Amino acid sequence: MKVFITGATGFLGAHVAAALLEQGATLRVLVRPTSDLRNLERLSAFESHTGDLRQPESLRLGLRGCDALMHVAADYRLWVRDPDEMYASNVEGTRALLQLARDENVPRAVYTSSVATMGFHESGLVVDEATPVSLNNMVGHYKRSKYMAEEVALAAARAGQHVITLNPTTPIGPGDRKPTPTGRIVVDFLNGNFPAYMDTGLNLVDVTEVARTHVAALERGTPGERYILGGENLTLKQILDKMSAITGIPSPKHKVPHSVAATFAFFDEWITGRLRGREPRATVEAVRMGRKKMFASSAKAEAELGFRVLPVYPALRAAIDWFRANGYAPAGGAQGDPVDLGSPPNIGASA
Numbered sequence: 273m274k275v276f277i278t279g280a281t282g283f284l285g286a287h288v289a290a291a292l293l294e295q296g297a298t299l300r301v302l303v304r305p306t307s308d309l310r311n312l313e314r315l316s317a318f319e320s321h322t323g324d325l326r327q328p329e330s331l332r333l334g335l336r337g338c339d340a341l342m343h344v345a346a347d348y349r350l351w352v353r354d355p356d357e358m359y360a361s362n363v364e365g366t367r368a369l370l371q372l373a374r375d376e377n378v379p380r381a382v383y384t385s386s387v388a389t390m391g392f393h394e395s396g397l398v399v400d401e402a403t404p405v406s407l408n409n410m411v412g413h414y415k416r417s418k419y420m421a422e423e424v425a426l427a428a429a430r431a432g433q434h435v436i437t438l439n440p441t442t443p444i445g446p447g448d449r450k451p452t453p454t455g456r457i458v459v460d461f462l463n464g465n466f467p468a469y470m471d472t473g474l475n476l477v478d479v480t481e482v483a484r485t486h487v488a489a490l491e492r493g494t495p496g497e498r499y500i501l502g503g504e505n506l507t508l509k510q511i512l513d514k515m516s517a518i519t520g521i522p523s524p525k526h527k528v529p530h531s532v533a534a535t536f537a538f539f540d541e542w543i544t545g546r547l548r549g550r551e552p553r554a555t556v557e558a559v560r561m562g563r564k565k566m567f568a569s570s571a572k573a574e575a576e577l578g579f580r581v582l583p584v585y586p587a588l589r590a591a592i593d594w595f596r597a598n599g600y601a602p603a604g605g606a607q608g609d610p611v612d613l614g615s616p617p618n619i620g621a622s623a
Contacts, residue, residue, distance in 0.1 A: 273490075274298045276338040276378070278325070278369070279345030280318075283448040283455070284384070284440065286311035287483035288344050293317070295487050300334055302345065311447060325365025332372050340490055341373045341381040346421075348414065348452055355413040362417035363424065370428045370435065380434045382489050383425040387441040387475065387500055387568050388415045396473060396565035398505065401439075401498045401572055411564075422498075429496035436493030438486060441502035441568055445479035445587045446594035457508075458591055461515050462601030468526040469508050473565030476511065477503035478587035485579045492577050499577055504584045505567040511588075518589050 275292055279285030280301045289299055289312075299318040303309065312318065323330035325345060335341065347361040366383065373381055391405030410416040422437060429435040448455035454474070460466050482501045493499065506514075509523070516523035573579035596603050 273339045274300065274337065275340045275342050275490075276300045276302070276321070276335050277342040277344060278302045279343070279384070280315075281307045281309060281311050282345065283311070283450065283452055284443050284479060284482065285344035286314065286447055287443075287445070287479050288342060288384075288486045289315055289318070291480075291483040291487050292342070297487075300338060302331070302334055308449065311449060314447075325369065326360045328365075328368035328372060331369060332376065335369075335372050335376045335378055338376075338378050339380070341369070341378050342384075342486060342490075343369055343381065344384040344486070346384070346386075346418065352413060358413050358417050359420070362414075363420045366421040367424045370425065370433065374428075374433055380490055381436070382486060382493065383422070383435055383437050384486070385422040385425070385437050385439045385498070386415075386418045387439045387502065387566060389419045389422050389439065390500070390566075390568060392564040392566050394564050396567050398567045398569050400569045401500060426496060426498075434495045436489045436495060437498045438482075438489055438493075438573075439498055439500045440482045441475035441477045441500065441566065443479035443482050444476050444584060444591050446590045447479075448591065448594070449598075451595075451600070455591065455595070457511070458515065458588075459595055459600050461512060461521065462519065462592065462595060464521070466512065466524055468524050468528045469512060470528055471507070471509075473505065473507045473567055474511065475502040475505050475566055475568050476584040476588065477501060478582045478584060480587070481580055481582050485573065485577050488577050488579075494576065497572075497576075499573040499579070500568050500570050501573055501579055502568045502570040503581055503587075505565075506584070507565070514585060514588055515592065518585075518592055 275297050277285065277289055277299060280289040281303060289301065292299060293316055301312065301318045301320050302323055303320050304324050305322060321334035323334055343366065347358045352358050370381065390399045391403040391409055392399055407416065407419055410419045425435050425437050442454045444454060451459055485501055512523045570579055570581055574581065595601050
């Protein structure tokens with residue numbers, strides 16, 4: 273099976289590419305002229321194709337002769353100076369790529385969406401693929417663009433194209449070079465830049481299991497369906513406590529109200545982002561997202577794709593080891609044997 277894969281130079285995409293090779297696939301990898309190619313060094317064999325999602329015709333020859341499309345690439349940022357760039361890549365790039373796959377008679381496609389498109393609640397209600405949601409529920413340009421791109425993929429499937437949509441939660445593990453917003457949480461913690469925390473929650477998932485299930489979806493996924501790929505539902509404080517147990521670095525004890533975090537983010541965006549032209553450490557969009565605990569169920573993917581909900585501790589430890597080994601954080605620290613944390617602590621008692 274020959275697969276055209278986008279996003280293989282990124283964190284999740286590199287793991288998906290490796291999983292495809294392990295299953296005997298032949299890879300044609302999309303790279304941009306400006307791509308950081310270091311994540312491709314782990315791949316034993318592949319053919320590269322230079323192109324850009326914002327230049328659709330540059331992708332046509334990459335798709336020609338392939339048996340499947342694996343569209344993992346996305347502009348994943350919580351702050352962007354020009355939002356039009358994000359919509360051009362995430363929405364219009366997806367639309368054009370799926371159209372080209374139809375033109376070139378590529379029989380199967382997997383689109384990597386995001387759990388961000390789900391209908392989350394401030395209450396922490398565990399959601400699934402059937403939870404009601406609309407574009408109006410999307411906070412910020414990243415979520416809006418991913419929701420709109422997912423709608424493009426679902427519409428293509430309704431029109432008869434073989435497209436499966438996967439919705440990873442927040443993958444964690446080694447190789448997050450950028451790093452992603454989730455990886456920055458780990459890096460900030462390792463560097464002592466996490467003096468306090470907000471009352472929010474995420475679902476962390478082992479990136480290798482997400483990658484393995486991308487391959488399974490090519491054979492077992494139902495066109496037109498969405499599948500959440502998640503792991504453990506954890507408050508931010510529980511995540512920080514797990515990292516503390518791995519590293520020996522103290523977990524922050526002070527909880528910051530959302531209003532205080534929003535005020536800091538507002539000024540950080542203006543001073544760091546707009547005046548200095550650098551990406552701010554905190555954004556208003558991220559704080560607004562944090563009001564909703566992103567807790568999700570992967571029961572559908574478990575039943576239909578053979579997805580496994582794994583403990584996140586080994587993946588979190590692997591991410592920490594990788595960030596330290598690659599210079600994102602000091603190599604020292606009181607890192608000992610894995611600790612069984614048992615039941616997560618009550619976040620309300622951790623103020």
